[in-house]
Amino acid sequence: MNLADIDRILAAAPVIPVLVVNRVEDALPIARALVAGGLPVLEVTLRTPAALDAIRAMKEVEGAIVGAGTVLNPGQFDQAVEAGSEFVVSPGLTETLGKAAQDAPVPLLPGVASAGDIMRALDLGYDRLKFFPAMSSGGLPALKGFAAVFGGVRFCPTGGITLETAPEWLALDAVACVGGSWLVPAGEIDPAQITERARRAAALRH
Numbered sequence: 001m002n003l004a005d006i007d008r009i010l011a012a013a014p015v016i017p018v019l020v021v022n023r024v025e026d027a028l029p030i031a032r033a034l035v036a037g038g039l040p041v042l043e044v045t046l047r048t049p050a051a052l053d054a055i056r057a058m059k060e061v062e063g064a065i066v067g068a069g070t071v072l073n074p075g076q077f078d079q080a081v082e083a084g085s086e087f088v089v090s091p092g093l094t095e096t097l098g099k100a101a102q103d104a105p106v107p108l109l110p111g112v113a114s115a116g117d118i119m120r121a122l123d124l125g126y127d128r129l130k131f132f133p134a135m136s137s138g139g140l141p142a143l144k145g146f147a148a149v150f151g152g153v154r155f156c157p158t159g160g161i162t163l164e165t166a167p168e169w170l171a172l173d174a175v176a177c178v179g180g181s182w183l184v185p186a187g188e189i190d191p192a193q194i195t196e197r198a199r200r201a202a203a204l205r206h
């Protein structure tokens with residue numbers, strides 16, 4: 001794992017859009033609209049059959065840093081890397097996934113929701129972590145508790161965060177950036193609206 005890589009990615013924007021791409025033809029317009037609005041880091045969840053092709057398509061967009069989300073096991077990790085993902089995000093962390101990703105060419109941002117999860121992540125060599133699902137796992141008070149105990153760890157909280165609540169997370173030193181699906185809601189793709197939402201998110205303090 002290359003820590004410099006994951007830090008560069010987490011520092012590239014205050015918000016990582018978490019994307020569910022249902023039709024591969026939507027991939028380019030979504031990526032262009034987000035990058036145009038100032039959000040270059042894109043997390044494409046492997047929750048749809050179109051996801052891997054969407055990653056391949058989005059990589060064509062200049063300035064985009066495209067990664068895979070909802071990666072659950074080493075097989076999916078390898079598929080994500082083969083599709084050209086520059087980073088991989090998992091909702092939780094297993095020993096098999098953590099070990100498989102240790103020597104991989106791209107960084108893994110594993111999910112944690114408890115102190116025990118964080119300790120297991122640290123044992124496996126990961127200290128850049130997704131706090132997921134952030135709101136229902138205790139929200140800001142929980143993250144403040146983790147930050148007090150795990151000094152060197154940086155988090156990307158995701159799950160239940162909105163444009164309105166993102167600033168209070170981003171104000172914490174332990175928070176590198178936040179993730180959210182609000183940038184591209186389910187339904188019709190409207191590039192102008194996506195760019196406008198991205199602009200507002202990109203303007204948040206980082």
Ligand SMILES: O=C(O)C(=O)C[C@H](O)[C@H](O)COP(=O)(O)O
Pocket residue numbers: 018045069070071089090091132133158159160161179180181182
């Ligand atoms: O699949 C994953 O790995 C996820 O990250 C799950 C959710 O898509 C995000 O947690 C976004 O959550 P919301 O912004 O609350 O919609």
